[in-house]
Amino acid sequence: MTIPDDFKTRLKIAKSKIKKDIDSDKEKRGSFMGNAFKLGTELVAAVAVGTIIGFILDNWFGTKPWLIIIFFFLGAAAGMLNVIRAANKMQKD
Amino acid sequence: MANNPMQQFTVNKIGPEIKIAGIDLSFTNASLFMLISASLILLLLFFGSKEKKIIPNKIQLIAELFYTFVAKMISDTAGSKAKPYFPFIFSLFMFVLFCNMVGMLPYSFTVTSHIIVTLIMALFIFIAVTIIGFLKHGFKYLSIFVPSGVPAILLPLITVIEIISYLSRPVSLSVRLFANMMAGHTMLKVFGGFVVSLGILGGWLPLSFSVALTGLEILVAFLQAYVFAILTCIYLNDALNLHH
Numbered sequence: 001m002t003i004p005d006d007f008k009t010r011l012k013i014a015k016s017k018i019k020k021d022i023d024s025d026k027e028k029r030g031s032f033m034g035n036a037f038k039l040g041t042e043l044v045a046a047v048a049v050g051t052i053i054g055f056i057l058d059n060w061f062g063t064k065p066w067l068i069i070i071f072f073f074l075g076a077a078a079g080m081l082n083v084i085r086a087a088n089k090m091q092k093d
Numbered sequence: 094m095a096n097n098p099m100q101q102f103t104v105n106k107i108g109p110e111i112k113i114a115g116i117d118l119s120f121t122n123a124s125l126f127m128l129i130s131a132s133l134i135l136l137l138l139f140f141g142s143k144e145k146k147i148i149p150n151k152i153q154l155i156a157e158l159f160y161t162f163v164a165k166m167i168s169d170t171a172g173s174k175a176k177p178y179f180p181f182i183f184s185l186f187m188f189v190l191f192c193n194m195v196g197m198l199p200y201s202f203t204v205t206s207h208i209i210v211t212l213i214m215a216l217f218i219f220i221a222v223t224i225i226g227f228l229k230h231g232f233k234y235l236s237i238f239v240p241s242g243v244p245a246i247l248l249p250l251i252t253v254i255e256i257i258s259y260l261s262r263p264v265s266l267s268v269r270l271f272a273n274m275m276a277g278h279t280m281l282k283v284f285g286g287f288v289v290s291l292g293i294l295g296g297w298l299p300l301s302f303s304v305a306l307t308g309l310e311i312l313v314a315f316l317q318a319y320v321f322a323i324l325t326c327i328y329l330n331d332a333l334n335l336h337h
Contacts, residue, residue: 038269038320045265050257071257074250078258082265 043079050075098282130191171330186322193314206274215267226332277310
């Protein structure tokens with residue numbers, strides 16, 4: 001059985017329509033809100049981790065309060081790096 | 094029910110106290126609700142995969158929806174190499190989602206609103222991803238701490254920053270889920286308290302807020318499970334496909 005030509009073209013159009021729907025869905029779906037929630041904690045968490053590392057090292061070496069200050073700023077830098085990376089990823093998607 | 098909006102987060106023992114080697118292993122309401130969520134998932138997937146029809150019934154449709162959703166998420170973010178980790182990410186996503194959703198029922202307990210639960214999950218993911226990275230790439234995995242194209246003077250500084258950024262992953266992963274769930278549930282309780290204290294005349298405004306917030310919380314419950322799972326995929330992707 002051969003497939004008539006007009007059916008073939010209709011199938012093609014329908015298939016391309018489905019593909020378009022999927023593509024536009026991907027852009028919109030959920031990730032927008034998810035990203036918004038992501039950025040805030042990303043920034044804070046790195047600062048917290050940096051400060052904790054500084055605190056531990058300070059106790060270790062007995063250099064209070066210098067390492068905690070240094071690692072606080074390093075943590076802030078890491079947080080900004082995280083946010084910039086996340087934002088870059090968002091733009092690419 | 095007490096007026097304190099934080100009352101809902103207290104962990105109570107159910108049944109006798111069990112102590113093994115000095116560690117308190119008593120059955121609590123947290124364990125009960127974890128068990129409920131896990132059994133709901135098992136029931137859904139059991140009945141969903143019982144009759145494998147071409148035209149699915151409702152429960153099979155739901156189970157298949159979850160399956161394709163997670164499968165697509167993994168292939169989109171981590172590629173085909175992450176296929177073997179599908180069972181892990183699927184169970185993680187389902188567990189977080191069901192814990193969040195079960196927590197939305199009145200008089201229930203939200204397991205994910207406790208940082209210890211989310212932190213353990215995040216630490217497990219973090220350690221597992223690190224081990225996977227070292228197994229796949231050996232010591233070359235350490236190169237994720239050394240980005241390419243950085244001048245030699247800045248390299249020690251950047252490496253320290255990268256290490257802090259890497260170590261902050263489990264913290265941000267766990268704090269995000271815990272804070273969202275706890276803040277939302279506290280807010281719901283506070284508005285509920287306003288309804289009672291303002292009485293029949295003034296209580297309508299906070300009541301409408303409460304209804305709107307419940308809708309928002311259901312969205313957040315889903316979204317946080319999604320974010321938790323997708324970040325796991327992203328970390329897994331970093332460990333599997335080393336490119337920096």
